[in-house]
Amino acid sequence: MKKYLMTGLTVLLTATTMSAQKLQSDNIDEVLKAMTLEEKAQLLVGGGNTSFVGSGAMMGSQKKLVPGAAGITVAIDRLGIPATVLCDGPAGVHIDRRRDNDPNDYAATGFPIGTCLASTWNTELVEQVGRAIGNETLEYGCDVILGPGLNLHRSPLCGRNFEYFSEDPVVTGLIGAAVTKGIQSQGVGVSAKHYAVNSQETARTKVDERLSQRALRELYLKGFEIVVRQSNPWTIMSAYNKVNGTYAQMHRDLLTTILRDEWGFQGIVMTDWIGKRDDMPVYKQVEAGNDLLMPGYPAQVEDIIAAVKGGQLDIKYVDICARRMLEYIVKTPHFRKYQYSKPDLKAHAQVTRQSSTEGMVLLRNEKLKMKDEKGAAPVLPMKNLKTVALFGVNSYDFMSGGLGSGCVNVPYVVDMVQGLKNVGIQTTPLLTEIYQNYVKYAKAKLKADKNPIMWFLDQGQPKLDEIEITDRCVAHELQEADAAIITIGRQAGEGMDRQIDGEFNLTQQEQDIIFRVSDQFRAAGKPVIVILNSGSVMETCSWRDRVDAILCVWQPGEEGGNSVADVLTGKANPSGKLTMTWPVAAADHPSTRNFPQNMDMYSYREMKGWGMPIPNEDFTNHEEGIYVGYRYFDTQGTQVAYPFGFGLSYTTFEMKDEKVKVKNDGVEVSVTVKNTGSAAGKEVAQVYVTAPKGNIDKPIHELKAFAKTRELKPGESQTLTMTIARRDLTSFDEAGSQWLGEAGAYTFAVGNSSRNLPLSATVQLKQYTEKTNNAAAPQQ
Numbered sequence: 001m002k003k004y005l006m007t008g009l010t011v012l013l014t015a016t017t018m019s020a021q022k023l024q025s026d027n028i029d030e031v032l033k034a035m036t037l038e039e040k041a042q043l044l045v046g047g048g049n050t051s052f053v054g055s056g057a058m059m060g061s062q063k064k065l066v067p068g069a070a071g072i073t074v075a076i077d078r079l080g081i082p083a084t085v086l087c088d089g090p091a092g093v094h095i096d097r098r099r100d101n102d103p104n105d106y107a108a109t110g111f112p113i114g115t116c117l118a119s120t121w122n123t124e125l126v127e128q129v130g131r132a133i134g135n136e137t138l139e140y141g142c143d144v145i146l147g148p149g150l151n152l153h154r155s156p157l158c159g160r161n162f163e164y165f166s167e168d169p170v171v172t173g174l175i176g177a178a179v180t181k182g183i184q185s186q187g188v189g190v191s192a193k194h195y196a197v198n199s200q201e202t203a204r205t206k207v208d209e210r211l212s213q214r215a216l217r218e219l220y221l222k223g224f225e226i227v228v229r230q231s232n233p234w235t236i237m238s239a240y241n242k243v244n245g246t247y248a249q250m251h252r253d254l255l256t257t258i259l260r261d262e263w264g265f266q267g268i269v270m271t272d273w274i275g276k277r278d279d280m281p282v283y284k285q286v287e288a289g290n291d292l293l294m295p296g297y298p299a300q301v302e303d304i305i306a307a308v309k310g311g312q313l314d315i316k317y318v319d320i321c322a323r324r325m326l327e328y329i330v331k332t333p334h335f336r337k338y339q340y341s342k343p344d345l346k347a348h349a350q351v352t353r354q355s356s357t358e359g360m361v362l363l364r365n366e367k368l369k370m371k372d373e374k375g376a377a378p379v380l381p382m383k384n385l386k387t388v389a390l391f392g393v394n395s396y397d398f399m400s401g402g403l404g405s406g407c408v409n410v411p412y413v414v415d416m417v418q419g420l421k422n423v424g425i426q427t428t429p430l431l432t433e434i435y436q437n438y439v440k441y442a443k444a445k446l447k448a449d450k451n452p453i454m455w456f457l458d459q460g461q462p463k464l465d466e467i468e469i470t471d472r473c474v475a476h477e478l479q480e481a482d483a484a485i486i487t488i489g490r491q492a493g494e495g496m497d498r499q500i501d502g503e504f505n506l507t508q509q510e511q512d513i514i515f516r517v518s519d520q521f522r523a524a525g526k527p528v529i530v531i532l533n534s535g536s537v538m539e540t541c542s543w544r545d546r547v548d549a550i551l552c553v554w555q556p557g558e559e560g561g562n563s564v565a566d567v568l569t570g571k572a573n574p575s576g577k578l579t580m581t582w583p584v585a586a587a588d589h590p591s592t593r594n595f596p597q598n599m600d601m602y603s604y605r606e607m608k609g610w611g612m613p614i615p616n617e618d619f620t621n622h623e624e625g626i627y628v629g630y631r632y633f634d635t636q637g638t639q640v641a642y643p644f645g646f647g648l649s650y651t652t653f654e655m656k657d658e659k660v661k662v663k664n665d666g667v668e669v670s671v672t673v674k675n676t677g678s679a680a681g682k683e684v685a686q687v688y689v690t691a692p693k694g695n696i697d698k699p700i701h702e703l704k705a706f707a708k709t710r711e712l713k714p715g716e717s718q719t720l721t722m723t724i725a726r727r728d729l730t731s732f733d734e735a736g737s738q739w740l741g742e743a744g745a746y747t748f749a750v751g752n753s754s755r756n757l758p759l760s761a762t763v764q765l766k767q768y769t770e771k772t773n774n775a776a777a778p779q780q
């Protein structure tokens, strides 16, 4: 520290002897020239450790600008360089609600989590959500929001899947680009994260993700590539993990060769929030193209200075990063001295309500068993419903979002009781009272019992234990209610992966609730509806036949209960589609063989004792390669619970008149969608392409485009047109380091899930190649 203060003093002395060139958007060259090495080094390191940057210090006289924000870049007053503020996301602005000596409440809108947003398959709507998120970022005094999360759902067990969009890179890329465009239209930036292959939370800061160049390029990088090419993100966050032997944050192939040289990325790369570590020398990160080290420690500034002075780090790399930092800073609201006021939270509540409604996926909607006379309608939407028995603790403690940095300090959460009440449906009084009292008790207990290492429980709403529901309780409720709704909640977050038992699968207690309620209610001809309030996939096959309807509502943001009520009553017709396969069992995913589970198993502990690298902790082998999600299940013809792209509606649609035209640089697919049912609704046309059999092994089909209709009235039609570039119909050919589209017949199948593709048309395409660098290859 002493040494550091000395460095600060030296900077002060050197700097004051130089003329103060103040930063403007058109004098970056001059400012760069005027900067001392110490100032440049400071610019590349965040101001996470505020002990140095006390007020009056030469560099970084900023105070905590936005309490609860994740980090800041450091001000250099001499050069007119302001501090900028980075706040967490992605489901809304994550900052503290309260500021010292300030009576205002800085609660931020809780928008739907990533999986819910993506399940809308509606890029216009997602862009609108992005605009609202961007506006709150701006009006709460931040410059960048740390999202969207673009990692793939390699496994249904990854703890952060809720923040990510899909198992498919095209959905990830197109939804990610839409939200980025929306956010950045407000004059603030995004940080698309975590680049790349951050597919597990267990041991995320050390695990080496080992995978083929093909899987890397076609799957794990593809979403980032689409976002970079289509929406020009201000910043990208490098991942904690290694990729093929090198930490992502010091991986020059990833951060420079691919990201900048090939894709043309113009913004800055920042690290994920990690301290100084001996196995991540700072000079290697700078050399690789990591412009900003976050959250930033004074020792890292010293390291940069020492590395330049000691000849380990060429000053040209520092200059490159410092220039990019200045280019970033001149775009920010803090540089513009933007006078922020207050976002319109009421308007944003409407945006979140509408978008979460559209992201909900109706998985099951049966006709009632007892009353199943000919022509009887499915149980949903429920008309004329007066009283509901509401089971499951999350009906009363509805989860708006996930845990960890991705949570939002929301002003309120509409639970199921309130949501139903708002549309005139009562809940049975005794059950409601029991659960509401229990929730109060369980929350207090959780707080009292909290293990200090469970820091993340303060970051969001942890899942409370269920209570036992007896047959007598169900019998009592049956007398008063017209229907039973059971909410099954799941919580997950940063730093932990999910377990199969009790997280992917139901707990025994949850199964008991479903079976007991189902036995009595269905025998009495009263419907049983399950609401899945979960950020990720769950097991459904062992219990779904016991219930009449299942609505997956994800973690839909602060308006959750209202959105659920809108769908249950038919005010909104569900049009969400799954962006990941729901398998029969978690182990059906080939990735499960190489995914952390039961890490404290005896054999692992023993290996640790021997000092051997632990599989799925020190390294994770992607044996499945490109066969992730539906690419595997559909190619193998494996039975699944619900396929990728699936989601029911209250109406029916017909897709017809598919046309595929070959254009110079690609293919244009059009299809007409007609509402053939009796309710207004929206439908998603999904285009899956089967490539000709050639030298490259290919999945049976891959999603290459999608489009959603507007709301179609019964009988109404809309023609949707989608374009697919020729380069997007290629595979990555490792031997030739190129994108290769083989010549031959390409089939374009269209439908509303990967397993329901009524239309198909075939066209001949010539060979296409595009050279790339031989980058990020696995180590021998």
Ligand code: BGC
Residues within 6 Å of the ligand: 070, 088, 089, 146, 193, 272, 273, 405, 494
């Ligand atoms: C997370 C990032 C987050 C950062 C700042 C990290 O632990 O991985 O997603 O943006 O913290 O809070």
